[in-house]
Amino acid sequence: MxxxxxxxxxxxxxxxxxxxxxxxxxxxxxxxxxxxxxxxxxxxxxxxxxxxxxxxxxxxxxxxxxxxxxxxxxxxxxxxxxxxxxxxxxxxxxxxxxxxxxxxxxxxxxxxxxxxxxxxxxxxxxxxxxxxxxxKIKNRVFSVGDQVLLFNSRLKMFSGKLKSRWSGPFTIAHVFPYGTVELSQNSRPNFKVNGHIIKHYFGGDVPQMVVPDLQTFPKDK
Structure with a gap:
C-alpha cells in the first residue's frame, strides 16, 4: 500500500x-x-x-x-x-x-x-x-476499561441449548467510531467486534440455587 x-x-x-x-x-x-x-x-x-x-x-x-x-x-x-x-x-x-x-x-x-x-x-x-x-435497539455507552460480555453466535450451529451464549468478561481497550470496539483479555491478543454484540458486565458470580431438603414418603404397596 x-x-x-x-x-x-x-x-x-x-x-x-x-x-x-x-x-x-x-x-x-x-x-x-x-x-x-x-x-x-x-x-x-x-x-x-x-x-x-x-x-x-x-x-x-x-x-x-x-x-x-x-x-x-x-x-x-x-x-x-x-x-x-x-x-x-x-x-x-x-x-x-x-x-x-x-x-x-x-x-x-x-x-x-x-x-x-x-x-x-x-x-x-x-x-x-x-x-x-x-x-428494539438499546443505547449502550461503552468506555475504555469497562468490563463487557461477548455474544457467541457460533453456538447456533451446535447443540448447546443449556450453554450460555455470552463469553467473557473482556475489557474494552479502545472505542472506535461507528460502533466498533476493541476488546482485550489476559494472555490473548486484542480483537475488534461490533458494539451490538456486547453488553456490560457488572461482576459477581451467579448465585447458586438453594434446594431445601425434600421429605420422602414410603411407597404405596
Missing amino acids: LKYGVTHHLSTAYHPQTSGQVEVSNRGLKRILERTIGENRASWSDKLNDALWAFRTAYKTPIECTPYKLVYEKACRLPIELEHKAYWALKHANFDLKTVGDHQKVQLNELNELRDQAYENSLIYKEKTKRIHDS
Whole structure:
C-alpha cells in the first residue's frame, strides 16, 4: 500500500444488519437450493442456475414485482409454455415486426416508470424495517476499561441449548467510531467486534440455587 500510495480505511466488524438486501437474497437462494439438491450437497453448483431463475421470476414484496420484470418490463414466459402452445402465446403472439417494434418502444418508456415505482416501494419498505429494528435497539455507552460480555453466535450451529451464549468478561481497550470496539483479555491478543454484540458486565458470580431438603414418603404397596 505504501508503494502505490493506497490509503487503507478500517471499517466496522461484520454486521449483517447493515446489508439487509444481500442477506435476504442469499437466504432466499439458500432455501431454494436446500429444496432442490439431493443428499449429495456437493452438487449445489449444478442447481445454481435453476435456483437463480426461480429467484428472479418470483414476486418480491418490497418492490411489488419480480426482478425479471424490473429488467425486461414484461412477465417471464417459460420455454415449456412455448413448447406446448399455451393459451397466452396463441393470444398475444404477433409476427408483425413493425407492430412488435412499436410496442417494444412503449414498453421501454414504461420501464423507467416501473423502476422508479419499485425504488419508491423499496424505500418505504426499508424505512418501515428500520423503524422496527431501531425500536428494539438499546443505547449502550461503552468506555475504555469497562468490563463487557461477548455474544457467541457460533453456538447456533451446535447443540448447546443449556450453554450460555455470552463469553467473557473482556475489557474494552479502545472505542472506535461507528460502533466498533476493541476488546482485550489476559494472555490473548486484542480483537475488534461490533458494539451490538456486547453488553456490560457488572461482576459477581451467579448465585447458586438453594434446594431445601425434600421429605420422602414410603411407597404405596
